[in-house]
Amino acid sequence: MIRHFLHVDFDAQRGLQEQVRETLINAILSGIFPPDAPLPSCRALAAQLNVSRNTTALVFENLVNEGYLLSRPRSGYYLHPDYHQPQVNPTLAAPVCESAAPRWGNRLKIQPSQQESILKPAGWMHYRYPFIYGQPDTHRFPLASWRAAANWLHGGIRDPAWVVDHIDQDVPMLIEQIRTRVLPKRGIVAAPDEILITLGSQNALYLLTRLLMSPDTRVAVENPGFREAINTFMLADTRIVPHAVDEEGLVLTDTPCDYYYVTPGHQVPTGVSMSKARRAQLLDYAARHDAVIVEDDYDSESNFMQNPLPALKASDRSGRVIYVSSLSKALSPGLRLGFMVADPDLIDEARALRRLMYRHPPANIQYQMAHFLAQGYYETHLRRYHDDSARRWEMLASALHTRLPECTLMAGSEHANAFWLRTPEAISTQQLTWRAAHAGVLIEPGARHFLDATPPDNFFRMGFHAINPDAIAPGVDVLRGQLEQM
Template sequence: MAIPVEAFFLTGGTAGTLQSRIRAMVTEGILAGRFRPGQKMPSSRGLAEHLGVSRITVTLAYADLVSSDYLTARGRSGYFVSDNAPRAPEFPAAERPAEEVDYGALSARRYTRAMAGVDRPEDWEKFPYPFIYGQTDPTLFDHQNWRACALRALGRRDFASLTSDFYERDDPLLIEQILRVILPRRGIAARGDEVLLTLGAQNALWLAATVLLGPGRQAVVENPCYPGLRRILQTSGAGVASVDVDEAGLPPRLPPADVVFTTASHQCPTNATMPLDRRLQLLDAASREDFVVVEDDYEFEMSFLKPVSPALKSLDKGGRVIYAGSFSKSIFPGMRLGYLVGPPAFIAEARALRSMVLKHPPGHIQRTVAYFLAEGHYDALINRMRNAFRRRRQVMDDAISEHGLTVAGQGGFGGSSFWMAAPEGVDTEPLAQVLRADGVLIEPGRGFFDPAREERRFYRLAYSSIAPARIPDGIARIARALARSG
């Protein structure tokens, strides 16, 4: 029995090429059991006319399905569902089990309670004025060379790096590139046994906090700070003290601590840069008072106004600094690839902890990034992003000045955001909801602060994912909303 052409239809909004979408329709029908072995497929001409696509698109999709053994070609008779096509296991429909266990009570909700942070809609790219942090602009990304590096990493020569289980090890080619290309730019000299790859900076901070902290130990964090770090520390069992930052970042006089977390080069979210003398004071205090510093150097590549100061790790003479870096802001956030740099004994412990959750980041991603670095595409991408961000920053700075908005912190070397202050008495969370209805996304500041001393008048405006031409109108809408708020 032939499969009727009406069994196929293309829906709007589906990702992928027409060829891949046709292939997906066929494979889904076969795996779901709707199309049975031996059934004849519609002719390529008939399906093309029905779907409104070219015949060659259907022919190529059918040829691909034949090579995967979903279909078989029988000369002039056409295409048929293969007798060897993969089949999904068939089970009777199961009823949903009764929920007899209160898992919220069982877990004490210790993780979901810690999830409060910065609210960003999942469909942010549909908003015309997305002043949100950490998202990429597809017009700046080097799609062609990234694809070439990914295809090279898929080649037969790299088959082992793609398919092998490295156990607890990382791709030596990527480690070499981090040691030779990335770390020297921060003044850091390291060996292979002093670097561990992570699934982004968040994973790096979790590994560092879990290794270094626990019940009975004390952490110091900046206030305000990265909300993800605060969530990690809430569940660590350690005591946490928040220290207010000033225009130069974290002050050198700190309460007693075992571990101090800082974003010295680009304070999150105020963008303050810690000057060299204060960095040296912090390291002196770490040696004198016997604590470890975890340095999150998350945006050092975006230095286009003036060079950044040396990393704390580069000034470290006693092995007291654990350095966390990430490719999420420089390549793209969805990749989730970062790294830790520290003394071999710390890295060995962090590697053992990582192995309890995952052996290593995916090998194909590691090798692709290694080629992207080795062939110089990373440097070209960073240069393009710096130039674009410099232009966007100037446009935003001009618009902010024109509309009389208040900048609370914008950083001295670049970055990708402004830290803003609304007038006294304005709560930026309701303001954000009003602006969202007007197509504008901002990040309210409350989630960055210690809950015991939260501030509601601050907000962050980022320019990494908004087109320069939209910035002035977006800023004008923010100014009008603030004026209406009184």
């Protein structure tokens, strides 16, 4: 018998059968087992992996039932013929192509990788003090209620409507939940044909860019602003027109634009909430100059202010506001589930364009989210999320006030989901970020948010959802130590 040494670095958080099965599947698909020789016996594999014989026997039987293996009495388990790996005949190898590979750099029409963007370390979770924005506390995800929604979806009692291709249609149940449960909280009244489900709000911005923008289009953006939105608009070679931000939000200029992209709930990255007066001014300005407003209400559900102002869309009387938002920001950013509210004619075209890209967001996720909303699980989670966010905000605000008083918070940004801080002019936050990271503190330098030719280098951002609350004050102490050494 040919011996094959298989190794498993067992994870205590996962089942033994699951991990043994995964190891065997990888071995089968990679072709390490010869087709004419038996696999290791249940007893031999159990001894090799230091697991029970029952564990390996159950895995082998399961692989037989699923067609990976054949069981031969008194002989053992063999590969099913479908998984025999034929030997490669060197004489039949593919001919060597003498021409050079395509020069892809010369063929690319756009190069998104060259755009200025906000970079975050892939291993942010390994930092001791991750003051990073946009990542959740994974321990607070409502796993039990999300699993209950999944059990409802996969219960087998109903017709699995999520299995079929919906072509370009969304799940009516989710549209109805958004229309009756989500939008009213923002003061928005919408018909079903005015709502489109998207893969996050970023996907909605891409659809709008492809549909509405060209090199002749002037798009007003906040400065500093949300880089990924600006990068998306630039894919259409639009003329980006930066607008300053003060304690009331975007500052209008005398030069009208075709579109105004704003984040009025909490401006990105400053956290400023656009005032009532500035909102009214923007709506009036857009009507007088035949402009359209793209309202990115990205934190509509994660906004933990006691009485947040209604959305701009709620005051829209002329159909000039396109509203985009997220359903997953406060729940699980990895779900990538958002929506857009606009005139039915625009929604129809966005739906047609979406069909050409990916048809529709996964129907199973739409159904599961719809049930999650309908059962009240989402509201329960949001109440807890808001309470936790308010507590974390107060803890970080207190730590910054007492330990880093020289770093000032922008006026009008209270209770945002991140802190936008200004250091003394002599401090380079690029250098501070580098020094802090080596001390285990992760913050985000602010220069990349600016569109200035020479962006200021004395701003940085701090989130508070990904860090352990008990580590907030100690983390600020470490940051202060690094600041004092500069």
